[in-house]
Amino acid sequence: MRLVVGRIGRAHGIRGDVAIDVRTDTPEERFTVGSALETDRSGVGPLTIGSVRVHSGRLLVRFKGVADRDAAEGLRGISLLVDSEDLPPTGDPDEFHDHELIGLTAVTTGGEEVGTVGDVLHHAQDLLVLSVPGGREVLVPFVTELVPEVDVPGGRIVLDPPPGLLDLAD
Template structure:
């Protein structure tokens, strides 16, 4: 399974640097000099990181062989991916990678299915995006609200207070 770790944005400067929209919780490791990244479309890569730096909160990356703005512009919109098999286990039974959570069925403690995890957001606090039909609900990923994550069974349990899973529900 391929995991998205970033998306190449606009060029920065004249020497081939590009901005990268980071989609990984470990950008220093994923974008370390020498790291090879597969691409989507595959014809754009693999790309090898030559250097990286943060500038005003934006990750700027230079890839080997990309030495000017024109070549950098050709890469705009390219998705950077890695193979999930290349990610080592966390070693902590209560810690999960995003790709392990996405796609899990979400149930209540009583076993009622309420949706599926469609994304994980990292905004100071991890938030599960639970797809409920055509709507999404954000659930803080904390033990008090998500007491069970069962990867083998493909589900997680959300013990939500009234109104969290159904915003239209009266509190």
């Protein structure tokens, strides 16, 4: 599975730098000189990082072979990807990479299967997007009180939802 770690924004300056909308918790690991990142655009990539710097709180990257502003603008909107197999384990039993959660079966504490984790959204509160029967989606806050158990090797998460949480999509 390929994961988005950033999205290329507008060009910065005239030498080919681009601003990166970072979509990873570890940009210092993903965006290093010499790293090659796959892209979501056919015929473009992998892009190899030639230089990295932070300017006014934004990550600026120059890719090898991109030497001017016009070439940099041509990359705008491209998502930068890594293979999930290349990600090291978090080392924390209570932290998970999104790809570890996506696809897990969601069951209640009573053992009733309610759906599958289809996505993880990161907002002020992390949310699990459950695909439930009938093609519906239900958002579940990813907090210990509602998700007391995550069993990645067993392929499931256990939910302890308050009354009505799973019925909201009806």
